[in-house]
Amino acid sequence: MALLELLEKKTVEIVQSLFDIRLDHVDISLTRKDQQGDYTIMVFPMLRHIKGNPAVIGQQIGDHLLRHEDLVASIEVIKGFLNVTLTQEAFIADFNTMLQQANYGKQPVDSDAAGMMVEYSSPNTNKPLHLGHIRNIVLGYSTGLILEATGKKVVKTQIINDRGIHICKSMLAWIKHGNQITPQQAGVKGDKLVGDYYVKFDQEYKKEVATLVDKGVPEEQAKKEAPSILEAQEMLRKWEQGDQETVNLWKMMNGWVYAGFDITYRDLGVTFDSLYYESDTYLLGKDVIAHGLNTGVFFKKEDGSVWIDLTDDGLDEKIVLRSDGTAVYMTQDIGTAVQRVRDHHIDGMVYTVGNEQDYHFKVLFLILKKLGYKWADNLYHLSYGMIELPSGKMKSREGTVVDADDMIQEMTDTARAIAQEQGKLEGLSHQQKEELYRMIGLGALKYYMLKIDPKKSMVFNPEESVDFQGNTGPFIQYAHARIKSILSKSGFDHTQLQASSQVSLTDKDILVIKSLQQYPETVTAAARNYSPALVANYLYDLVREFNSFYQNVPKIVEESDAHLKQFRLLLCYKTALVIKSGCALLGIEVPDQM
């Protein structure tokens, strides 16, 4: 049993015997650093059940706690705070329990139970991935891993927006100006090539609009009547009719884009278990609407369009089927959700999508609930804020978008420059070094994205770029590498996972143990809140605690007290394991040397 639970149990027992009152919960937190003690038992909340002076009650409980000599060393009561100092034996016993758990902090996945689907990335196929996608991908991927760590089976997916007017724009510009060029011939990634033609289309379109406006056509009208946009719309019609030539071109260019995306995903170290294509799903949902129309969830207007009235829930009326009977975005998402539950053994879904779609998902979830799906109670929109540049929003048309591949490359380059300056990598081959630079660069990038609360929009400054000092990925990776170095230099035997109770610990030792104790509950909280940021910030605290221990304790390798040396090496060992485990949940790798 963890120390905290043990302390809570003892406290409940004491309160029961002293006051004949059964508390179902005791408020215990870590004692402030400026106070004497390890844990603080809050007496104030008990006053609701026990009448009296909080300081006196605290003292009474404290006196009884002191009888558990193997657990409590001393107590101090300040107002309604009962500060308890535990014995070293208690900490060592707790630490030994931790050491026995190979998968400390994680629960085994129950593969028979219904799982959770996590959707992320979900790009359009008309342009390459950018920094916003990186935030999305890294967030969704990590959240999936965190859910998995709490025993939930996870199915990672993305919906690829592979059809629509935006794709046709790229296709059209390629036909006109591409001279049949392929990515191989151009020497660029497929997604980049297609993106270039998307930009080209837009430039041409803008010129046409300007020309029309010069001729006296109102701007709104010009935007609708420019030849390019009419052509694109015509192409979309052909695609929808299954025109062979159009479909073939569409397939070819999307293929180029997928090859490009695959490289970016590989570089980011993320994978998917299943894929959904909008071209397959965009007609889904009509049967669900028809059913809901019968059961009275939806209603039909005179023009034939189908709606749902959500005004009782504080929302608006929302269209779910056009008057011509075709699907809208909402129809599609309803159908896709239902389809996914049919396809996989899941009872819930997480959608990683930007916060500009908050309203859409609120409506979607509500509709699914009204349709009576049980799993609709288990839907979560993992909403995240936009990434802005100091100059404002990223705009692809103005070329201010920070490209994902460029970003990864830049991070790797920075890691290389810093590492070469430090010159600590003797003994590694060129290839190993490059692999390390990539690991550090990506670690910096991912951590930078994940340490911030998803809800908040973030400002990204390309000039200052991502930091490698302080609260960063490399800070954490560095601690891991340093521990590995200590362990190998000391000849640590990782088959002897038992610390002797015959050691005298310092505050620094105990602070590290306390920090390690927090790991399991951090993972649980991160899963409950769908927030990798909790894991990221926990790791930072752990590493700071460890670094302080490392720099303020005599060299472990030279320690003459065999028991103490063994204990400290075990502390290093377990810390390294937790760092590695926690980083893995963030999708960040840790090196053994850097």
Next chain:
RNA sequence: GGUCGCAUAGCUCAGCUGGAUAGAGCACCUGCCUUCUAAGCAGGCGGUCCUAGGUUCGAAUCCUAGUGCGAUCACCA
């Protein structure tokens, strides 16, 4: 205008279900490498936790109102 989100140090951010004197990093200033890895450690400087009420023994945290910023309110996706 309606709805949703955010507001904490010069900048970027923590602060879990309310707990003691609000914490980090960056920046600026001091110290610490003849090495268990200084991408680090020890310390200094820096705050009206947006404002005003309320609930509470206790509020950055919960409630109400207001202010500012952002998003959204398409028979687009």
